Amino acid sequence: MSLLRYTLSRCLQAIPVLIGIITITFILVNLIPGDPIRILLAEGDADPAVIEQLEARYGLDRPIYERYFYYVIGVAQGDLGQSIYYGVPVLQKILERLPVTIMLVVSAFTFAISLSIPLGVLAAHRKNKPTDHVSRIIALIGVSTPSFWIGLLLIILFAFHLGWLPSSGMVYPWDSPDDVRFLDAGHLGPILVDIHPQLAVFYQTLRHLILPTIALGTLQMAAIMRIERAEMLETLQRDYVELARAYGVSERTILRRHAFRVAQLPVVTIVGLNLTSALGGAVLIETVFNINGLGRLIITAIQNLDYPLVMGTTFFFGVVFVVGVIITDISYAYIDPRVSYGERE
Amino acid sequence: MSVGEAQTTEQAGEVDPEEVEGEDLGWRYSLKKVKADTTARFGLYVIALMGALATFAWIDYYLFDYQIANSLWYHPARDPDEVNQLLPPVFDSEGTWAHPLGTDSRGRDVLVRIVYGSRISMTVGVVATAIGLVGGTVVGAVSGYYGGWVDDVLMRIVETIYSIPFLVLIIAFMAALGTRDVMFATIGVGIAIIPVFARLIRSRVLSVREEEYVEAARAAGLRDRKIIQRHIIPNSFAPVMVQATLQIGICILIVAGLSFLGYGAQPPTPDWGQMLSESRNYMIPNPWLSVWPGLAILFTVMGFNLLGDGLQDALDPRSR
């Protein structure tokens, strides 16, 4: 089976799941007691005519089955509806908040992977020696610690106590220098402002990103490190590695060429899954650091009973997850020569 | 030649006196190994400690309606002015031994609240995992054993649940029920983790299903349900035990996150996640408020992880 056919077939298989997501969300959301219109008009304007008008506008006066049906049709055409609370198309709202969440998640995973893979390999290589024990302890603490707590501690230490880094908010590398407050904050701030303002913007982005990255990335780093170590250990015991040793291959080459590649396969799967689910899981970090990302968007939407927004965002998460799984599977099939598209273990 | 039943030197690393008839390692042997493993034992002690604290808190909650707690929380006989933002004595000049870890914004002793917070965390962790385990086992066993369209449908549903981010799913679930009660949070978490167990059980069932003794049982006319009960589930036990132990830790983390967002235990019930949420407002006056609840979570979850790791090592010696 070719790559294209495999991708298509997986996408087709994903459709029932996506419909399932819409359905479950729809059910849940519509069970929520309360009236979104009333929340919208919190100021107390209870003029029935206005309410009726708004209800009609958002289709809330139609029976459930109709709403469901039209919603699914709409989604198939790319229309995720209109946010009741914000008054703009759901898709637009999502895309507004998407970049920062992506930035955060990518940054956190880069941090996590660049530390965890080398550490995991090292720990496996030096099994039961001090290096291994220390790494394992660090990893154990890492997977046992709540990420938002790390965030809090980091803020207390680096923002309040030391004053080195900002405690909340976000700056984007593409922001215009004029839009950024405190462009000259931080150790290098003043220097960079003089060299070139956009560099300073970059710098401020980094300053805002570091703490959330560490907070979000620590758990991932610990989890990946453990898997990496376990996989390397498992692979290093395999017959083909022993064969390489029997032919005089050096331990370094064995690690690098014979063991590493094979060990990565399950790691790729886990990283792929974790990354896609981290998009939603970042909500805690976004809350701690006051970052306006997708996670916070959906929580607020639930609180505001903003049905379309909740459903649209959940659906979006679902799509991302499903796509992520497909991409992960394809990458796996690409890397592992034993697997050909269409034949999976 | 009787090769399989005796110890063989070839498998020197996996010598197992209890191994008989190809079934999983005997319980007694695993338990022995876990006891011998110091880190796993430590995990067990931690869990026992937190379990004891939680039980104590439960008793007070249920039987005495928090009377004990109330007498400890405030020290009305003591200095009524010493209310806000006290700091731990060992560290800070303003601390006192009456409140070793300080007090919170309402003057409540932090140490006591931490002790009582264990009630929510431990209970939710265990109950949610139990729900997920039972639900997941049923789904996974049925799915794996029968295969075909049953498998497809069930797995699709499982995937759907799995693709909605945890927190979103649970919060939506609770909002749908119009409640912020921690009991529903527990159920929500339990449902959210069914996919984890369903997949695990299913893959074990798939591999065990092909084993010969299952064929033999089927040939002997054993009913499907009996086969699943008597042969398949006991042999899938080991990795499930490991996963369940680790999962309790994960659930504790999830619930802490939920409480942090305001969807778990409601004030005035003490809960670690909720205490952390409160502490955000007092980060400058009393940063220590943010430290202790987090440490409690870390400590407890670590206990479960240590035990889970120990169990895994005991059941699969190669991963040491």
Add this chain to the structure above:
Amino acid sequence: MTDDPLLSVRDLKTHFFTDAGVVQAVDGISFDVHEGEIVGLVGESGAGKSVASKSLLRLIHAPGEIVAGEIKYRDETIFAVEEGPDGEPVPREEMLSNEAVRRRIRGNEIAMIFQDPSESLNPVLTIGSQLKEFIELNTDYGGKAARERAIEMLHEVGIPDPADRYSDYPHQFSGGMRQRVLIAMALACEPNLIIADEPTTALDVTIEGQIIDLVKELQAEYGTSFLWVTHDMGVVAEICDRVNVMYLGQIVEHAEADDLFYETKHPYTEALLSSIPRPDQTTDSVEPIKGNVPSAVSPPSGCRFHTRCPDAREACVEVLPPIERFQGTNDPAVEQRASCLKHSDLGYWNSPPISNEARDASMAEEPQ
């Protein structure tokens, strides 16, 4: 055959220090391999054969350790220890370092063929690249020349379209083909000795026959010596010049191949031979060896086979049988050795028989 052996093993002991006790996998074996010959090492699973062969290349890892003995290859000492100041074994001066063993011996001089072809090849590397890597490491060929040599060796072992198959992955080969690849690897490095650890066990009989024929051809052509580890007496009969029989970590009999079959001197060997089905006998005469292989952590006292030997007597429980030497019948130049009290003057014939599963079974069959 020259007098000096290519490989000389004396009193080799390899133990595994596990939680359940010390597994004495190899407990004092001695044998030689001369140039140009194929020496068999046979025994049941668990006799310690694989451990022994891995020990030769010092491929033993924790919790295992080679604790005593001497392994010499030509005039290099692969392994030798002496007793240190605190009683712990200490490497002798002339023992090669790990690095030296890796560089000079492994692959170059002594190569190994593993048992399970499905697990012995790295799934993410093409067999060509694996071959090339080993060739470059162990011979003077490099780069393009190594690649060509690899293709040449694939051809030698009978793989069709070797140039194309060079870039294929192991899973694209059948079991028999993979074993041929492993043989190609071994031969390509031009070693003087190849240790073949049950190379045909995982293959079905027809393929096994092909592989054995191939090995015989190649051996005749290249003159490589073989240490052939197996539990299959049929293979031994076909291919070995001399044979060592191992039981529970010790060598109980050594003989030239025909002598082993027709002038058997040890009860265990006899039992092994009786347990194989032969085309000229009915299955009635096939007798599996009674009893189970005892624990290698606490092996039986005296002669280790006494728990399953139909001829065991009390003396066998107490006395460790010494190695008795006989002149070879088929080839007088090849000494036959056996460790059985029947051949020693240590009171075997005077001591009463003991009861064990084997004796009870044989008594039951022969009413007296």
